[in-house]
Amino acid sequence: xxxxxxxxxxxxxxxxxxxxxxxxxxxxxxxxxxxxxxxxxxxxxxxxxxxxxxxxxxxxxxxxxxxxxxxxxxxxxxxxxxxxxxxxxxxxxxxxxxxxxxxxxxxxxxxxxxxxxxxxxxxxxxxxxxxxxxxxxxxxxxxxxxxxxxxxxxxxxxxxxxxxxxxxxxxxxxxxxxxxxxxxxxxxxxxxxxxxxxxxxxxxxxxxxxxxxxxxxxxxxxxxxxx
Amino acid sequence: xxxxxxxxxxxxxxxxxxxxxxxxxxxxxxxxxxxxxxxxxxxxxxxxxxxxxxxxxxxxxxxxxxxxxxxxxxxxxxxxxxxxxxxxxxxxxxxxxxxxxxxxxxxxxxxxxxxxxxxxxxxxxxxxxxxxxxxxxxxxxxxxxxxxxxxxxxxxxxxxxxxxxxxxxxxxxxxxxxxxxxxxxxxxxxxxxxxxxxxxxxxxxxxxxxxxxxxxxxxxxxxxxxxxxxxxxxxxxxxxxxxxxx
Numbered sequence: 144x145x146x147x148x149x150x151x152x153x154x155x156x157x158x159x160x161x162x163x164x165x166x167x168x169x170x171x172x173x174x175x176x177x178x179x180x181x182x183x184x185x186x187x188x189x190x191x192x193x194x195x196x197x198x199x200x201x202x203x204x205x206x207x208x209x210x211x212x213x214x215x216x217x218x219x220x221x222x223x224x225x226x227x228x229x230x231x232x233x234x235x236x237x238x239x240x241x242x243x244x245x246x247x248x249x250x251x252x253x254x255x256x257x258x259x260x261x262x263x264x265x266x267x268x269x270x271x272x273x274x275x276x277x278x279x280x281x282x283x284x285x286x287x288x289x290x291x292x293x294x295x296x297x298x299x300x301x302x303x304x305x306x307x308x309x310x311x312x313x314x315x316x317x318x319x320x321x322x323x324x325x326x327x328x329x330x331x332x333x334x335x336x337x338x339x340x341x342x343x344x345x346x347x348x349x350x351x352x353x354x355x356x357x358x359x360x361x362x363x364x365x366x367x368x369x370x
Numbered sequence: 371x372x373x374x375x376x377x378x379x380x381x382x383x384x385x386x387x388x389x390x391x392x393x394x395x396x397x398x399x400x401x402x403x404x405x406x407x408x409x410x411x412x413x414x415x416x417x418x419x420x421x422x423x424x425x426x427x428x429x430x431x432x433x434x435x436x437x438x439x440x441x442x443x444x445x446x447x448x449x450x451x452x453x454x455x456x457x458x459x460x461x462x463x464x465x466x467x468x469x470x471x472x473x474x475x476x477x478x479x480x481x482x483x484x485x486x487x488x489x490x491x492x493x494x495x496x497x498x499x500x501x502x503x504x505x506x507x508x509x510x511x512x513x514x515x516x517x518x519x520x521x522x523x524x525x526x527x528x529x530x531x532x533x534x535x536x537x538x539x540x541x542x543x544x545x546x547x548x549x550x551x552x553x554x555x556x557x558x559x560x561x562x563x564x565x566x567x568x569x570x571x572x573x574x575x576x577x578x579x580x581x582x583x584x585x586x587x588x589x590x591x592x593x594x595x596x597x598x599x600x601x602x603x604x605x606x607x608x609x610x611x612x613x614x615x616x
Contacts, residue, residue: 296536300516300529310515314533317508318540321547328551349543360536363453367528 152237153245160249163222174215175257181207182265193270200269201330202323204279205286207265208258209319212287213312215254216294219246220365224302230369239365240358247295247358255287271334278333278343282326285346292350292357293318299364322349380459382599383608389592396592400585407578415571424488429575431481433583434474438506439541441471441587445513446538449531459595461527462602464534465517466594470587472510479503498549505544509537523602 164171185203186196223229223246232242262283266276297315301307329342411429418425445467452460482500483493494500513530520526603609 296532300533301519304519306519310512310519313508313515314512317505317512317544318536320505321540321543324547324551352543356539360532364529364532367525367532370525370528 149237149241152235153241156242156245157249157252160246161252164249164253170218171253171257174211174254175261177214178207178211178258179261179265181210183268186269197270197272197334200266200271201275201279201327201334203269204262204265205282205323205327205330208262208283208287209290209316209323211258212255212290212294213315213319216250216291216315217298217308217311218254219250219291219295220298220302224369229302229365233365233369239362243295243299243361243365244358247291247361250295251288251291255291258287259283271330274336275330275334278339279330281343282329282346285343285350286322286326289322289346289350289353290319292353295361296357296364299361299368301368302365303368322346325349380457382458382462382603382606385459386596386599386608389596393589393592396585396589400582400589403578403582403585407575407582409575410578411572411575415575416569421489424485427481427485428572429579431478431485432576433580434478434481435503436580437583437587438471438475438478438503440584441467441474442506442509442534442541443538445471446531446534449527449534453528453531453535458524458602459599461524461531462595462598463591464531465527466591466598467587468510468513468517468530470590470594472507472514474583474587475503475507475510479507498545498551502545502548505548506541509541513537 182204185199189195189199220229223232233239235242259280262279263276266279271279294311294315297311297318298307300314301311304310325342325345329339329346332342333339407429412426415426417423445464448460448464448467451457452464479500482503486495487493513533516533517526517530520529600609600612
């Protein structure tokens, strides 16, 4: 057992999940469609006044991203739980937290990254200025991994339950609030032409905190759920 | 030896007896302090020069808000002890605390809202403190829902402990993010009740009520924990003995 084999296990796990995702392309598209659909509902609901749309755009896009992340996060462990491979991860000689981190990374690449790539389009649809769209992109780049990391803890706690989905939103959404606040206010501030370094630093700090703590909490929660 | 002592104290049977003795010793002072606190707060304390009599709801509101956070920390602490040392009793305390904490949080929100109507002219303001209290209520509800969803009690207790620990790390983050969000987004459109250095005649009933609430929590959590212990240990000898005696 050395760090080489651990790195290999990490990479193999990511490759496996990516391959599974590529073979189920339709599933991959669902969160993106949801994200675009929810965002485009808002102009229909609140009216097409450009000034109003621009004012609510950061919040709308981020809330939609939050819901899309919540919708897709359950898949991070669900299929592995159902076919029993999750138990094999726990039995393997590698630290579970690292394997969990691989699962989360793969999940983010599959669901978070597409959201990120399509977000400028939504920014344009809602009439955000270019500077704000750039900042929106950066906040999503830093923020969506946090959503995946926090969500994984919630999924790990509820994966064994029959009606886990309902509880999952209750567990996870309150914990998403800081990201939502910092990210949407960063975009707001950028739209007003003010510097946003402080906001971005805070989101980056949240990312580092989540990155360092969430894998351990997720691993512990998986052990509880599968015991 | 020290360890042994704790494990003996934390044995469900010993706890059940001890808690039964402690409950009246906590409940009676709680009642006395509540009566005294309400008397001094509602009758003796002078009306506020700005707010008249409506400030008196503070004697319920402020201790309830203090308790809401205090109980969450106790719950997370007990959960951590249960996770690390596998002490069943700590799990029981953590589980039993959640509904009480949620009730105090709800009470703080409702009394705050009732106070806000005459003072701010509205039932609800997206003020930083109100918002973080609301989020705290959601965190409690998540803990309760997770506990109810898992059938096996010991598994549920460990899951709840992890969730409470994650929550307790997040509480300061949520609190400060909300505070910052509020100051960033809206200026002081609602002039917040500028806290004057509180007069002694108002401070004394406030502290009396705060201690009374703490005692209330202590004896109610013991009562709930006793029930929980009986339920969990229903197959053990001493519970059967107890049931046959009565």
